[in-house]
Amino acid sequence: MSLLAQVLPSCARVAEAAQSVRINPDALAAYALRLEPHLPEKLVHSDHHLVGEGETSIAYFLMLDCLNFGSGFFDYWAPYSGETGYFAVARALKDWMVATGPPPPEQLRALTPEAMAHLFHQDHSDEKLAPLLEWFSKACAELAGFLEGPLQGRYSNIIELNNASAPEMVEALTVMPMFRDVVRYDGQDVVILKRAMIFVHDLAIALDQAEEGEIKNLDQIAVFADNILPFFLEANGVLDYAPELKARIASGEVLTSGEPAEVELRACSIHASELLRQAIAARGMAVTARDIDFALWNLGTDLSEEAGQTTHICKTWFY
Incomplete structure (x- = not known):
């Protein structure tokens, strides 16, 4: 079984x-109805x-998702070009990459x-x-x-040498x-793979948008568990936290x-998101975990910017 195929069953074990x-x-069944209008058309x-x-x-995109973590430090991250957090990182890296082109190995090591x-x-x-700068x-x-x-x-060999296949990439x-x-819980591996999956997702969108190709087996990708998804699911009653x-x-x-x-925060977010996907699909709507993640993350990002709203903080290179 591929690592990607282990994400959903390992997270379901944690949720149980x-x-x-x-x-x-x-609450999950009720929220599935409310989420539908927020799913992306494309x-x-x-x-x-x-x-x-x-x-x-x-x-x-490979470098962006190599660095797609640091949420536990974003309170200290200075805005760039009017953007904060992830979008500040994405914009600054875009400007740098436009100026320098694809960095060779020696340039990456010089960072x-x-x-x-x-x-x-x-x-x-x-x-x-x-x-965070050390980890970057x-x-x-x-x-x-x-x-x-x-x-x-x-860089393009990430596609060509892996058969343009999401699980292989x-x-x-x-x-x-x-x-x-991949982390341990109750003596077993829990496979989450947030940044590896989101790279394939990001690249697939970019290739499609530019009509430069496509990635296969994207339906095997789960949602990308960070601190925004559990925050938003809990705010809408889909997740309940113990008082402590x-x-x-x-x-x-x-x-x-x-x-x-x-x-548990991350694994339960993945399992709950899959249950949301199944509930929406059962009503005849074609929906992927990537669509679910897009809606939840954007809604959650908007909510997290409101006064008094708190995501969990974890200083890690996984998200």
């Missing part, structure tokens, strides 16, 4: 055994992203924490950002090795340790990556 997070079936990238530039666009701060227009002396540098060093080795020096990415989003976990999140406590409650 979870102690701190519970799925509310009645998945497209916003202009924060670099689309339609062939090899450069593939390099852009020290200080160089990362310069690329993203951040203050390198800000100690609160130091761990480490992630790019891993990408350099991946580009030199499995990709044989060409996801599996290939997990040779980079920071992409291997609710208090920890409300107080701003930093959860430890891989601790049981943190695994």
Whole structure:
């Protein structure tokens, strides 16, 4: 069984055994009806992203999703070009990639924490950002090795050498340790793979948008579990948190990556999202997990920006 095929069953096991997070079936059924109008007619990238530039666009999305984490640090991340958080990262990387083109391995390895701060227009002396900038540098060093080795020096080989197949591409990415989003819970592996799946998703949208090709087996991709999805599902009653976990999140406590409650937040989000997809599909609507994620993440991002709304905080390179 491929790693990708293990995401849904491993997360379902967690949902069944979870102690701190519970799925509310009645609320889920009701919310499935409310979610339908928010599902996208077509998945497209916003202009924060670099689309339609062939090899450069593939390099852009591979590097973007190599760095698609840091939510636990975004309170300290300075805006760029009027954008904050993920969109600030995406926009700054787009501007850099347009100026430099696809970076060769030696350029990726030269991206020290200080160089990362310069690329993203951040203050390198800000100690609160130091761990994130270190991880960004480490992630790019891993990408350099991946580009030199499995990709044989060409970013587009992520498609060609993996048969343009979502499961094969996801599996290939997990040779980079920071992409291997697999954790332990109750003595078993839980396969989440947020950044590996979202790269394939992002690339598929970009290729379709630019009419440059397509990726196969995209229906095997699950939602991309971060801190926004559980936050939004809980806000709409689909997830219920135990009082202790609710208090920890409300107080701003930093959860430890891989601790049981943190695994439950992500795994239950994936399982609940799959149940939402099934409920909507049962009414005759063609819907994928990618559509569900798009709607939940955008609605959740809007809600999280309102005063008094709190997502859980976890400082990790998985999201």
